[in-house]
Amino acid sequence: MLLVGEGDDLEPPDSFLKKKPKSDVLNLVGDYRFLTVGYFVSLHAEENGCKVFPQTKDALDIYRAAVFIERLKKSGIKVPEFKIIYKPEPETCVLAPMNPFSKNSVKIVKNDYQYIKAFKKIGIGKYPVVQLKADKVEEVKIFLNKADKTEFDWLARAIFKEFGVPLGKVLIADDYKPFYFMPIEKKEIRLDLIFEELKNENRLFC
Amino acid sequence: MRIGCFVESYNFKFKEEAEALQIFVKTAKKMGHELELVGKEILRKMDKYDSIFIRATTDPLLTAFVVSRLAEEMGKNVIDDSESIRICSDKISLHYKFQKNEIPTPKTILFFGDYENLEDYAEQLGYPVVVKKPNSRFSLYVEKANNYEELLSITKKFMRKCRAVLLQEYIPTNFDWRIGVLRNKLLYACKYVMAKGAWKIHDIVNGRRVYCDVKAVKVDNLSLKLKNVALKAAKSVGDGLYGIDIKEVNGKFYVIEVNDNPSIGHGWEDRKNPELYEEILIALTET
Numbered sequence A: 001m002l003l004v005g006e007g008d009d010l011e012p013p014d015s016f017l018k019k020k021p022k023s024d025v026l027n028l029v030g031d032y033r034f035l036t037v038g039y040f041v042s043l044h045a046e047e048n049g050c051k052v053f054p055q056t057k058d059a060l061d062i063y064r065a066a067v068f069i070e071r072l073k074k075s076g077i078k079v080p081e082f083k084i085i086y087k088p089e090p091e092t093c094v095l096a097p098m099n100p101f102s103k104n105s106v107k108i109v110k111n112d113y114q115y116i117k118a119f120k121k122i123g124i125g126k127y128p129v130v131q132l133k134a135d136k137v138e139e140v141k142i143f144l145n146k147a148d149k150t151e152f153d154w155l156a157r158a159i160f161k162e163f164g165v166p167l168g169k170v171l172i173a174d175d176y177k178p179f180y181f182m183p184i185e186k187k188e189i190r191l192d193l194i195f196e197e198l199k200n201e202n203r204l205f206c
Numbered sequence B: 001m002r003i004g005c006f007v008e009s010y011n012f013k014f015k016e017e018a019e020a021l022q023i024f025v026k027t028a029k030k031m032g033h034e035l036e037l038v039g040k041e042i043l044r045k046m047d048k049y050d051s052i053f054i055r056a057t058t059d060p061l062l063t064a065f066v067v068s069r070l071a072e073e074m075g076k077n078v079i080d081d082s083e084s085i086r087i088c089s090d091k092i093s094l095h096y097k098f099q100k101n102e103i104p105t106p107k108t109i110l111f112f113g114d115y116e117n118l119e120d121y122a123e124q125l126g127y128p129v130v131v132k133k134p135n136s137r138f139s140l141y142v143e144k145a146n147n148y149e150e151l152l153s154i155t156k157k158f159m160r161k162c163r164a165v166l167l168q169e170y171i172p173t174n175f176d177w178r179i180g181v182l183r184n185k186l187l188y189a190c191k192y193v194m195a196k197g198a199w200k201i202h203d204i205v206n207g208r209r210v211y212c213d214v215k216a217v218k219v220d221n222l223s224l225k226l227k228n229v230a231l232k233a234a235k236s237v238g239d240g241l242y243g244i245d246i247k248e249v250n251g252k253f254y255v256i257e258v259n260d261n262p263s264i265g266h267g268w269e270d271r272k273n274p275e276l277y278e279e280i281l282i283a284l285t286e287t
């Protein structure tokens, strides 16, 4: 298994992209969004016939809130009820972007004024938005099958199993219900946790 | 069957495209189906439809991709399927597919930012070098560099927001073939004839935006060689609905790209093969 990413003992993306890989690839770049380096690493592996985590199609799905929630639900994970909104339907709720542009991020809104403002900002005036009920939102970082908060290891495992995505941040609504996935920053990546888990490689990648 | 056709306001900008959409509606009715033109609200009422036809711009970053994916998750027949969208929206992906399937293309080099090699790449291709951003469409991010200085500046500009570009040998022609393919069968054909002074089908000449002329050609009249190149290129992506851009020079064919979601305008693409509406509706309603 070839590990690609930034850091000691990892193959840097730039040199990886120039080679013809032959082995399985674990892509540890941390951001796999369309047309980013992380995306191209997975694409390069895939198109050279290598098994790779994550695959490009999963890398596209995971960052699109509605698709992320639907797939988790299908795989048996409890997720919040949500609506896809294209016209404002103000209420106390959480709004999440469905387009991956700009610096829009998830917002908890408490009144109509906040709602309208957040709706416009998150949808950039033209994209649908995901709307759900939640009193609080918690962030969890995942590293392969482990989470930074151990009570969420099950979620890291579920996400790796369903999407093959080893790194990222998950937003969780009340009652342990995940609804949104984001890339993790380089400095937040815990390679030590990853290396420890890789000792059990056989169980991880079957 | 009920078909939901996802459209956005710009689909009605050209009367030819708006008319084509109406022909889809009418033809569906004649065939005993119902095709409804729907905006973003389609995401809320996907249940209503048996299949989904996307006419709005497809790109993994746009709403159309979510429409395609959610429809697929619900087990519906979808054109365009999400894999076709993913591959065709990224010229790097397309390039890998072309290479693997031995599709004839202009000489192409993927550039991932190794500037120390850039001059060498240009020499291999010869000037002018065509530079493309992976997600270009409507010729928006396709430019020509006449020398190293221009190449450097275009490449840097494109790479500000993206980690890869495509460098390509320049193959000038007066027109691009545009061959429509559906489910591995030829659907329609035309020539997209460049405007005077233009080298791309959408170009800017003397500060003015110019479009190509569309000259339809009956599919039956295409050369066997061209037909085969188009079919092979389509197949390297999938079995959906595609428009293949091909250049012809002295009887040799070079595939420029495979487009998912190809434009269909009444009096343009449909002129010599008007049965294309019915063919697409058959593909959408077959089980």
Ligand SMILES: Nc1ncnc2c1ncn2[C@@H]1O[C@H](COP(=O)(O)OP(=O)(O)O)[C@@H](O)[C@H]1O
Residues within 6 Å of the ligand: B106, B130, B132, B136, B137, B138, B139, B140, B141, B142, B168, B169, B170, B171, B172, B173, B176, B199, B200, B201, B202, B245, B256, B257
């Ligand atoms: N290698 C090339 N040589 C000459 N002209 C080209 C070349 N590649 C593209 N073009 C012209 O530029 C246009 C846009 O290129 P294309 O690769 O199709 O990008 P887009 O997806 O933006 O349409 C083409 O329709 C063609 O007319």
Ligand SMILES: [Mg+2]
Residues within 6 Å of the ligand: B138, B139, B245, B257, B259
């Ligand atoms: Mg094109």
